[in-house]
Amino acid sequence: MAETSQGVNSVDIAVNILAFVASQNGQTRAIDIATGCNLSKSRLHKYLVSLCRTGMLGQNEKGLYCLGSTLLQMAGNPAAARDPVSELNTALIAFRDTFNHSTGVVVETDGGLVLKHYNRSFRNVDIDFLPNTPVPLHASSAGQVFMSYSAWRPQDQAQAQLIEQIRSRGYAVRHNPTQGIPGAQSIACPLRNKKGELVAIAVTMGFFSTDEIPQIAGQLVSSVEALHLQE
Numbered sequence: 001m002a003e004t005s006q007g008v009n010s011v012d013i014a015v016n017i018l019a020f021v022a023s024q025n026g027q028t029r030a031i032d033i034a035t036g037c038n039l040s041k042s043r044l045h046k047y048l049v050s051l052c053r054t055g056m057l058g059q060n061e062k063g064l065y066c067l068g069s070t071l072l073q074m075a076g077n078p079a080a081a082r083d084p085v086s087e088l089n090t091a092l093i094a095f096r097d098t099f100n101h102s103t104g105v106v107v108e109t110d111g112g113l114v115l116k117h118y119n120r121s122f123r124n125v126d127i128d129f130l131p132n133t134p135v136p137l138h139a140s141s142a143g144q145v146f147m148s149y150s151a152w153r154p155q156d157q158a159q160a161q162l163i164e165q166i167r168s169r170g171y172a173v174r175h176n177p178t179q180g181i182p183g184a185q186s187i188a189c190p191l192r193n194k195k196g197e198l199v200a201i202a203v204t205m206g207f208f209s210t211d212e213i214p215q216i217a218g219q220l221v222s223s224v225e226a227l228h229l230q231e
Helices: 002-023 030-036 041-053 069-074 084-099 141-149 157-169 213-229
Strands: 057-059 065-067 102-109 112-119 172-174 185-192 198-206
Touching: 002 030, 002 041, 002 057, 002 065, 030 041, 041 057, 041 084, 057 084, 084 102, 084 112, 084 198, 084 213, 102 141, 112 141, 112 198, 141 157, 141 172, 141 185, 141 198, 185 213, 198 213
Parallel strands: none
Antiparallel strands: 057 065, 102 112, 102 198, 172 185, 185 198
């Protein structure tokens, strides 16, 4: 009975959070949610992570919490067309909040690959990157994913073998620091549509030991695969 009461209470709190965000013209700061819903920052954080992970809330480029795509679709909002890049970024914000690793979304543009979104970890790191920072094709994990899941053709046997390896395990790794892009090491995996076409690239970056990489990569791939299941 106690577990049932606790579950109902949690639902009430989640609904109150959503109602408060809606009352603020659909976007607001975390500190205002905490005040408006009478929650501590630490307790609110747990709810925000869960609500963002499920698409009930999202975060815009200003860092404000807003009503998520899943909630808008459930409400029958005709303007709530799915934005896979924003949904991926929301999932990566939740990944950052859970594991405290910086994350980013890389997309293809006419000028090449760019870092569309960058979500810095809470570690003592002063490095920051502006949206649309160029991402090198050959020297980045995101570039390796792009070469592996797009129409790009390998230039030699070594590249063909690398692409085969990446497609086999589902992610790419940059082991060494590269000037101009964040993280001493980085891991990237693809977000694809129902046709298997590359939509965007999820990246997490930081100081990863060789032993940590497979586990972190698995966590990243799982976060992105959850978006595929919602299609």
